[in-house]
Amino acid sequence: MADPPFNELLKRFRELQGLTQQQLAARVRASPASVSRWANGHGIPHKPTAELLDEHLNAGGRLMSAWRMVANGTTLPEWARGLADIEIVARFLEFLSPVLVPGYLQSPSYARQVFRAGQPLLPEKDIANLVKLRCERLEQLHSLSVSAVFPVLGIRAFGRGIQQEQAAHLLSWIATGRVTVLLVPEGSVLAGITSPLLVFTLQDGTMAASSDHVSGNFIHDDESHPRLTALVKGALSSALPVRESRRILEGLSNE
Structure with a gap:
């Protein structure tokens, strides 16, 4: 509120x-x-x-x-107009992804395949650098806790080796206590979530929200926050409980 x-x-x-x-x-x-x-x-x-x-x-x-x-016209400080600036002062993130595992939580092989599909013209060395940056980001944001909601299909759609690596990677993050994963079961969709949505709670209690798009990141204005908060609540109601989500991840890591 x-x-x-x-x-x-x-x-x-x-x-x-x-x-x-x-x-x-x-x-x-x-x-x-x-x-x-x-x-x-x-x-x-x-x-x-x-x-x-x-x-x-x-x-x-x-x-x-x-x-x-x-x-x-915004509660964000003047310097916090980009995602990197917001990340530094955030203490909690609710990440809704309609298809893929959220970037913060992607394993190396998973991230490599995502970048290769999205950046088909990039040289392999550039892909490798992007993978490294993505997979290290959450470790650098040591004060940030994450609650992630995404479909089981976001893991199952990949090959067996990537699927196992990604599931094990998520389980290792869950074990730290900093990450909560809530899986949307197969046959269900995150209606209303058309692109990855990140809702941050900053250290002073301020809310910031952004969406990932093909051409970059978009920071939402304050007027959209009530609607985005409602989307978060809807996504949480569509997802499986924490314990059931973890059980599915354990099964995927061993398939």
């Missing part, structure tokens, strides 16, 4: 701290009249003052997130 607007959050956190508008103004070196204007929704402070307000009110980043929404 989205936070209230900046002015409402400002009033809420000020009251939680037991401060008057005059006391808060003194702490952030602003005039009481300015604090009153911000609280009434008649403008917002400059960024340095907003950061001080967040700090002195112990808002944990929520006030800054609301400030960015008013100032920029």
Whole structure:
């Protein structure tokens, strides 16, 4: 659920701290009249003052997130406009993939076949480099936990050797406690998910979402977040429970 607007959050956190508008103004070196204007929704402070307000009110980043929404039309900070930037400050990812195993969780042989199919003109050395980058990425994002939803067919459609390697690779990630896999059974589809969808929860509680497309990655604006959250809930309801998904992976790794 989205936070209230900046002015409402400002009033809420000020009251939680037991401060008057005059006391808060003194702490952030602003005039009481300015604090009153911000609280009434008649403008917002400059960024340095907003950061001080967040700090002195112990808002944990929520006030800054609301400030960015008013100032920029998005809750993401200015520097977090690309996927790599979002990954670094994310603590949880819900990854929905309509067909394939999510890239973060692909094994080397699986990733190689995916890249070869999608980049048929690339030299083998470039494919090898892409595989290395993909398969090492989640290890580099050591603070990120992942919940992945994708079809069983995403593994079964590949040859036996790749299938076994991929299933074993997923089981090894599950064993770390950082990864949860929920498989969509054969005969079911992730209706509404037309491309891989990544929904991140950042360290300050802010939500960020992106989709993978043939020509690159697309960052969704805040207005689409309620619809994307509903898609996540729908995908989770279509998937098998964690224990059953793991049992299927164990079977695939031994076929």
